[in-house]
Amino acid sequence: MTLAILASEWANFLIRWVHVIAGIAWIGSSFYFVHLDLSLRKHEGLGAGIGGEAWQVHGGGFYNMVKYVVAPPHLPKELTWFKWEAYATWLSGFAMFIALYYTHAELYLIDRTVLDIAPATAIAISVAGLILGWVVYDQMCRSPLGRSDALLGAVGFVLLVACAYGFTKVFSGRGSYVQIGAMIGTIMVASVAHTIIPNQRKIVVSLLAGETPDPALGAAGKQRSVHNNYLTLPVVFLMISNHYPLAFASRWNWLIIALVVVIGVSVRHFYNSRHAHKPSPWWTWAVATAAMLAIIALSAQGPADVRGAVTGAVPAVQKVAFSDVQDIVISRCSMCHAEEPVWDGVGVAPKGVMLDTPARIQLHADAIYLQAVATHAMPPGGNLTEISDDDRRVIAAWVENGAPGP
Numbered sequence: 001m002t003l004a005i006l007a008s009e010w011a012n013f014l015i016r017w018v019h020v021i022a023g024i025a026w027i028g029s030s031f032y033f034v035h036l037d038l039s040l041r042k043h044e045g046l047g048a049g050i051g052g053e054a055w056q057v058h059g060g061g062f063y064n065m066v067k068y069v070v071a072p073p074h075l076p077k078e079l080t081w082f083k084w085e086a087y088a089t090w091l092s093g094f095a096m097f098i099a100l101y102y103t104h105a106e107l108y109l110i111d112r113t114v115l116d117i118a119p120a121t122a123i124a125i126s127v128a129g130l131i132l133g134w135v136v137y138d139q140m141c142r143s144p145l146g147r148s149d150a151l152l153g154a155v156g157f158v159l160l161v162a163c164a165y166g167f168t169k170v171f172s173g174r175g176s177y178v179q180i181g182a183m184i185g186t187i188m189v190a191s192v193a194h195t196i197i198p199n200q201r202k203i204v205v206s207l208l209a210g211e212t213p214d215p216a217l218g219a220a221g222k223q224r225s226v227h228n229n230y231l232t233l234p235v236v237f238l239m240i241s242n243h244y245p246l247a248f249a250s251r252w253n254w255l256i257i258a259l260v261v262v263i264g265v266s267v268r269h270f271y272n273s274r275h276a277h278k279p280s281p282w283w284t285w286a287v288a289t290a291a292m293l294a295i296i297a298l299s300a301q302g303p304a305d306v307r308g309a310v311t312g313a314v315p316a317v318q319k320v321a322f323s324d325v326q327d328i329v330i331s332r333c334s335m336c337h338a339e340e341p342v343w344d345g346v347g348v349a350p351k352g353v354m355l356d357t358p359a360r361i362q363l364h365a366d367a368i369y370l371q372a373v374a375t376h377a378m379p380p381g382g383n384l385t386e387i388s389d390d391d392r393r394v395i396a397a398w399v400e401n402g403a404p405g406p
């Protein structure tokens with residue numbers, strides 16, 4: 001093991017650790033504050049400027065929360081700001097995006113069978129997407145469209161699905177999923193950095209000057225923070241999707257993103273209504289379940305790369321010798337998936353999956369099937385090691401006949 005491999009493996013692992021922790025802190029505080037906000041109740045006797053009150057119990061103590069709708073009459077000496085959760089999530093996420101998807105663009109971001117582009121081009125398109133996504137979203141919220149939550153949501157949804165469709169025609173399936181996730185994540189963090197926190201600061205400044213702050217500032221921040229709340233579930237799905245090729249590498253991958261957004265928004269709507277003590281909208285679970293069943297059905301429709309797709313059951317009579325399967329896997333997969341990978345840029349067997357001995361190949365039969373037959377996620381990069389369609393059929397027949405050993 002070289003020092004470079006050791007360093008890059010641990011750097012990746014540590015950034016991922018930080019990213020997940022920061023994300024938990026951010027999403028946790030986002031869920032908490034949306035819940036708190038919705039559960040505030042108005043009643044007689046609340047002080048001036050207080051919009052509502054909530055009682056909570058946690059960790060052995062009672063909390064009495066009140067919300068000043070615009071600002072308290074006097075600025076408290078100590079004020080906790082919630083922003084580093086969001087910034088740390090984005091910074092660590094972007095670092096990981098660079099370390100994997102930009103540094104190894106030909107493995108992760110590009111699929112030559114989708115679009116044969118140079119790594120520099122792919123990276124430029126990805127960065128442009130992140131910036132444009134934010135600019136378009138921000139302008140939409142500021143435009144007259146921003147006054148109607150329903151209209152804004154509908155237009156935003158259509159644009160998001162258009163992006164999903166577009167990116168799956170430019171990047172690999174897994175690359176486009178993480179790209180869309182990163183675009184939504186960037187929008188969410190940029191809202192914090194560019195709207196929510198600056199508006200809050202302006203409120204503080206005008207308070208200190210003895211003026212009454214403009215309520216529109218708080219309302220704009222609130223709108224963005226509600227959007228963030230609705231976007232969290234789809235973002236998390238997209239970020240963990242890369243282990244599940246049936247989602248990102250199947251034919252309807254872009255439509256699956258659309259349905260995941262529907263699920264995420266329905267589920268949040270259910271909880272948000274409940275927390276606001278409104279009648280529980282149980283129908284949202286019917287929507288989410290129907291969308292999930294549709295996703296599962298769509299994911300079984302074959303690989304995104306239609307050419308060479310193995311569809312339908314492979315006839316059981318088609319006997320396959322294990323040695324044929326072994327030859328295919330050794331010559332198309334084991335340059336990366338071995339104890340000592342020989343592929344440039346692959347330091348250790350990816351995800352610990354080694355396909356270099358008969359026993360290991362048999363052990364991973366189902367995973368091989370998922371990655372190389374049900375989808376064409378492997379070999380990566382748009383079939384970098386040029387497995388043939390016939391070879392995929394041989395693997396299909398082997399697994400569907402119970403993956404017998406040598």
Ligand code: HEC
Nearest residue numbers: 243332333336343350351353367368371372378379380385
């Ligand atoms: C050019 C290198 C390369 C080749 C060739 C390759 N893979 Fe992979 N494989 C990877 C990388 C990189 C990952 C890790 C992806 C990730 O980070 O989630 C991976 C992951 C996997 C996984 C684990 C997926 C998961 O998320 O748990 C399986 C199974 C797999 N490959 C099977 C195959 C099969 C089968 C072949 C041959 C048909 C193959 N690979 C060829 C690079 C390769």
